[in-house]
Amino acid sequence: MRAVIRLFFKLVRLIVxxxxxSWEWLAGRPTVHRSAQAQQRLDAVTAGMTLYQFKTCPFCVKTRIHIKRLGLNIATRDAQHDQQARAELQSGGGKIQVPCLRIAGDDGGMWLYESTAIIAHLDALAADLR
Ligand SMILES: N[C@@H](CCC(=O)N[C@@H](CS)C(=O)NCC(=O)O)C(=O)O
Incomplete structure (x- = not known):
């Protein structure tokens, strides 16, 4: 029975x-235009950020599209297949849930879970550094 359920989910994943x-490819285009100086300021801040994600998780796709629309340069780590990234997420954030935005900081930084919270954080950042 477990094999059938696993096969079912594998099939759903293959179809979806x-x-x-394709949705990410079509929707993930920059919609925000800013000066080179403003982009540099943002790049300096986002250089300290890393998005831990799975390639085909819908919440991760949604978050990646938003990052692209905002024109942000944020590194990504594959916490599904890259065992080192997965271990970092588990030990740093406390659980395997994606997307998770790692924000480096002097105090050890923070691990922000939940796609809606990540998107709200990045929207506020992009608005602040306009
Ligand atoms: N409410 C969360 C849902 C995130 C979620 O359910 N992520 C799934 C992947 S789609 C996950 O991390 N699963 C853990 C696992 O598969 O180990 C969000 O919006 O970020």
């Missing part, structure tokens, strides 16, 4: 994945 990635 191309649609998800």
């Amino acid at each position: 994945t191309p649609f998800l990635l």
Whole structure:
């Protein structure tokens, strides 16, 4: 029975994945235009950020699209297949849940979970550093 359930979810993933990635490709275009100086200021801040994610998680796709729309340069780590990234997420953030935005800081930084919280944080950052 477990094998059948696993096969079912594998099939669903196989069908849904191309649609998800096409959605990301189509929707993930910058919609915000800013001066080179403003982009530099933002790049300096986002250099300290890393998005831990799975390639085909819908919440991660949504977050990646938003990052692209805002024109932010944020490094990503694959916490599904990269065992080192997965271990970092588990030990730093406390749980395996994606997306999770790691924000480096002198005090050890923070691990921000929940796609809506990540998007709200990045919206506020982009608005502040306009
Ligand atoms: N409410 C969360 C949901 C995130 C979520 O459910 N992520 C799934 C992947 S789609 C996850 O991290 N699962 C953990 C795992 O598969 O180990 C959000 O919006 O970020």
